[in-house]
Amino acid sequence: xxxxxxxxxxxxxxxxxxxxxxxxxxxxxxxxxxxxxxxxxxxxxxxxxxxxxxxxxxxxxxxxxxxxxxxxxxxxxxxxxxxxxxxxxxxxxxxxxxxxxxxxxxxxxxxxxxxxxxxxxxxxxxxxxxxxxxxxxxxxxxxxxxxxxxxxxxxxxxxxxxxxxxxxxxxxxxxxxxxxxxxxx
Numbered sequence: 001x002x003x004x005x006x007x008x009x010x011x012x013x014x015x016x017x018x019x020x021x022x023x024x025x026x027x028x029x030x031x032x033x034x035x036x037x038x039x040x041x042x043x044x045x046x047x048x049x050x051x052x053x054x055x056x057x058x059x060x061x062x063x064x065x066x067x068x069x070x071x072x073x074x075x076x077x078x079x080x081x082x083x084x085x086x087x088x089x090x091x092x093x094x095x096x097x098x099x100x101x102x103x104x105x106x107x108x109x110x111x112x113x114x115x116x117x118x119x120x121x122x123x124x125x126x127x128x129x130x131x132x133x134x135x136x137x138x139x140x141x142x143x144x145x146x147x148x149x150x151x152x153x154x155x156x157x158x159x160x161x162x163x164x165x166x167x168x169x170x171x172x173x174x175x176x177x178x179x180x181x182x183x184x185x
Contacts, residue, residue, distance in 0.1 A: 002050040009052065009118060010037045016114035021107060024172040029079070029107045036076045045069035054119055079107035081137070081144045097145040105148055106171055109155045113164070126163055130156040151175075 014034050021030030036042055045068060049056035057067040074082040084098040100108070109129075116128040133156055137144060144152075155175075159167045 001047040002052075003047045005052060006043070006046045006050040006056065009050070010034065010043075010046070013114050013118045016117055017107070017110050020110040020113060020168070023168045024106060024110075025176055026103060026107060026110075029103060033079070033107065033111070034073075034077065036073055039072070041072045042069045055115070078104045079111055081108065081148055084145070084148070085143060093142070096142045097140075097148065099145040100148045102151070102175060105151050106155075106175065109152060109159075109171075112156070113159070127160040130160040 014037070017033045018030040021027070021033065037046065045060055046056040049059035049063070051059055057070040057073075060069060061067040074080045077083060078100075081097055081100060084100050085095060086098055088094060088096045112129040112133065116132060117124045120128055130153075133153070137149075140149075155167060155171065158170065
């Protein structure tokens with residue numbers, strides 16, 4: 001087991017997300033991000049499957065056919081689109097992704113950047129989170145709500161093309177400001 005390495009990796013990731021969330025005004029989410037990773041059902045599995053170059057959930061999934069840590073994690077963290085999968089109000093649609101609140105889409109965006117920085121290390125570029133998204137989650141169809149997918153893709157594309165500073169300023173001034181104004185009405 002690689003408990004210390006795993007602990008350092010999740011702390012590093014959590015600190016990155018926290019700093020990024022603070023830059024856009026999501027203080028509570030920055031502080032509380034991924035707290036479930038410290039619970040035994042996630043932490044011990046992470047130690048067992050730790051590799052340092054990718055999520056231990058992928059290694060657990062390859063070894064057992066599923067990831068118990070991921071199932072626990074996604075059910076407790078609203079910044080994952082998988083948390084928002086439910087039966088549609090229309091029985092003909094079956095199980096579909098529900099629209100995520102904007103603040104959680106932004107946290108998901110920050111999570112993707114931090115994960116890329118954590119595992120890519122010095123090879124990280126602002127294009128990596130978009131590339132990773134387009135290889136996987138972008139192909140999910142009904143599992144991620146179209147509005148959630150559109151906002152996430154827009155932010156990832158902006159990050160790749162215009163960089164972190166401009167994208168974070170846009171989130172703070174345009175995306176989250178509009179949301180705050182909407183709550184005041």
